[in-house]
Amino acid sequence: MPLRTPRRIGTLRTATAAALLALAATLVAPLPLARAADPVTDYCAGQCADILPPGENGNATLADILANKAFGTRPSHTMDQLGPYSSLADGYQSLTDSTITSFFNDSSFGVPSGQVASVASPRSDVTITRDKKTGVPHIKGTTRSGTEFGAGYAAAQDRLWLMDLFRHVGRGELSSFAGGAAANRRLEQEFWRQAPYTEADLQSQVDWLANNSGPRGQQALADAQSYVDGINAYITASKSGRYFPGEYVLTGHVDAITNAGTIDPFQLTDLIALASVVGALFGTGGGGEVQSALSLLAAQQKYGVAQGTQVWESFRERDDPEATATVHDGSSFPYAGKPASPQGEALPDPGSVTTEPLVYDATGGATLATTKSPGVLPADLLSNPQKGMSNALLVSGAHTASGHPVAVFGPQTGYFAPQLLMLQELQGPGISARGASFAGLGMYIELGRGQDYAWSATSASQDVTDTYAVELCQDATHYLYHGSCVPMEKLERTNSWSPTLADSTAAGSYRMQVWRTAYGPVEYRATVGGKPVAYTQLRSSYRHEADSIIGFQELNDPGFVHDAASFKLAARDINYTFNWFYADSRQTAYYNSGTNPVRAAGVDPSFPVWARAPYDWQGWDPTYNTAAYTPPSQHPQSVNQDYYISWNNKQAPGYTSATFGNGSVHRADLLNDRVKTLVQAGGVTRASLAGAMEDAALTDLRGEDVLPDLLQVIGSAPVTDPQEATAVQQLTAWLAAGAERHPASAGSQTYANADAVRVMDAWWPLLIQGEFQPGLGSDLFGALTADLTVDEAPSAGHGPTGSHAGSSFQYGWWSYADKDLRAVLGQSVQGPLGARYCGAGVLSACRDMLLSTLKQAAATPAATVYPGDDTGCAAGDQWCADSILQRPLGGIGDDRIGWQNRPTFQQVVEFPTHR
Structure with missing residues (x-):
């Protein structure tokens, strides 16, 4: 260590x-x-x-x-x-x-x-x-x-x-x-x-x-x-x-x-x-095309090609009509959608996909099979492929007490x-x-x-990364590039170390090896129609990490930025995929940045495509990895909308999400509902907007937005089992209290409604499995959970830093559960799932499943739900399991704090005057 x-x-x-x-x-x-x-x-x-x-x-x-x-x-x-x-x-x-x-x-x-x-x-x-x-x-x-x-x-x-x-x-x-x-x-x-x-x-x-x-x-x-x-x-x-x-x-x-x-x-x-x-x-954004292909193939295996594709699309939620969007003024910004007639798809043969090896020649301490020893940086810092974080709340001056815009925003x-x-x-x-x-x-x-x-x-994480199937020729390290057989570039990095005061790991060394093509580094190997291929990933900002410096320079220049229009000019010079927000004493504005490649006609960005000239990005030059990009006018943007919220949600109608699960329930709803209420009442202040942010930061998304559906199904008939009735009463009281995960009094490390929180944490994975796995089958259910994790409760090990990370409820199956339960209840659902799953669509059977899994969750002790960890949390300590750790990146450690789902750096601003 x-x-x-x-x-x-x-x-x-x-x-x-x-x-x-x-x-x-x-x-x-x-x-x-x-x-x-x-x-x-x-x-x-x-x-x-x-x-x-x-x-x-x-x-x-x-x-x-x-x-x-x-x-x-x-x-x-x-x-x-x-x-x-x-x-x-x-x-x-x-x-x-x-x-x-x-x-x-x-x-x-x-x-x-x-x-x-x-x-x-x-x-x-x-x-x-x-x-x-x-x-x-x-x-x-x-x-x-x-x-x-x-x-x-x-x-x-x-x-x-x-x-x-x-x-x-x-x-x-x-x-x-x-x-x-x-x-x-x-x-x-x-x-x-x-x-x-x-x-x-x-x-x-x-x-x-x-x-x-x-x-x-x-x-x-x-x-x-x-x-x-x-x-x-x-x-x-x-x-x-x-x-x-x-x-x-x-x-x-x-x-x-x-x-x-x-x-x-x-x-x-x-x-x-x-x-x-x-x-x-x-x-960044995108890049999950191989896993998407695997889940599509599993859906087609389960249901047949036509129905399987329809079911898969319903879970993909590319452009869900019920999703909360940052731009809600009626504008639409089509990008990366499903083509009417897909061209160039290169789906792998079932069972043929293997991950490209990275590590070779491990010796000494490098061969130890432990993942427990802590390093100078968290090992999982980059392991979550879905990196969206941060939030923003802005209200235009027309709805504030002062008549000037108010903003509370920052990155997580x-x-x-x-x-x-x-x-x-x-x-x-x-x-x-x-x-x-x-x-x-x-x-x-x-x-x-x-x-x-x-x-x-x-x-923002819009899709700027594509997966290409490069056809192999001669051997595994040569590929066809526009008709010619050319060698891949072999990139190597050898690391070696000896024990020091700061690291008692045994001396060792190993070599990393990556094969690079014109279409980016090789990620997987597979066969497509029996042909051996290498799947590569190419993102538009690859080899252009420095280009964004121009936009940041402009944002710092008081001679350049002086209003919403000049702000948008600066933001569009940033090639990273971000949602940018602006406020001064007169205007608010929003602009989505990133070099969005213009894809060839018919290319579906959700799946691998053949590495052939007809399917390349338009204007693509592999020498410098440049291409034609969608013009600024096609990026989601707005000026002086009544209010803006963003929590890594959908940017605008038509702008296809690069990830699964951006549907009817998203953590952005926690912000949207609160800010919309403030705007309708008028007189918004810095304090009231910051309060709305913090109230959302302490709320369990599943409790606020899915638990009402669950209780409605359960309430369709009397609950007679005493254990089930007690759990329902606890959850109902928690919902009435705001579904928060927070101690009842300042300084306490025991949650109010602690039993209800424990029950929800134990129940959610059980009810999702009970709701969907019987209908989907274990193979398709497993493939879809690989596309989208079932849950991101605060105590779960997920996100950019694993457990104790603060950021929670970004990705999960809450939208799927919400749509399915509403359909079973006979309610209207826009963009429904491809089938009804809970109880095979029968309300009484759905209710029976929910109650049986609820009873199982209620009987699960806290020590099992919160098993303790090597950061100092004892088994059963709910507050500690949720708590935020300042992960040490050096020799000085800091205290843990209670859970809050809010930005790390945050501003609260309201300008009364302007130049």
């Missing part, structure tokens, strides 16, 4: 720890003070706020780490935003505009003189001012280069170790850098399979930006180079002054006694590697210590913004506010 995690670091021998602590305490040198930066014009007038737990400070010296293990102390600003963030769950019902800053930071520009904690000037043309409350860096440059240099310097101050980890993840080299723990190996394997870039690939993205993006691209590279220079200046200073992150000692990169060893300087290609990780985590990027994001303010020539940036990519604010506007994003 790696010493870098809090538990493992605590196992250092006492004498060694004491000696290192005494030595490290003498090695910390402060930065010199300089004059404070002056604030610029701020049109928010104290009405903008933000929060980013656990705290701004993400660096810890060796002395800090050892003191944390020995005495429980933490460096300043390590965890000071976690308490306010957590306490909103108890305080939102009495929230007022005047008390918002009890739960959020004041995000005004600048630092009042009485709140200045420190001022540093790492170069003569920039100052970094940090405030007393949060330690956020406020960076002001007299030159643009100085501003960017200061941003890099501050980023290294706050996130150097994390940035170093992620540049190695981006290269598939995490285990060689940070140790061979199984978790480290799994993570680098998951990522490198998706983006197996060579150094030449990374450099080509830099060159593309320099040669194909005009003056803004050249300015972006100059900004990035100044940013890198700032990072490297801090590395040099902290290494010579011995106040660099202590994890470098614990992983063997630097000797604690002699200071021998190196911290490698950063370069521009490191930023590309970092950007590719961010893109893989949050800015998971919970880590330190956080993947960092807060900062940037002020310099052509740059004026405050907000959050991904660690190592902070040359611009990526989500935040300008002088008189704010913006944020949610993951």
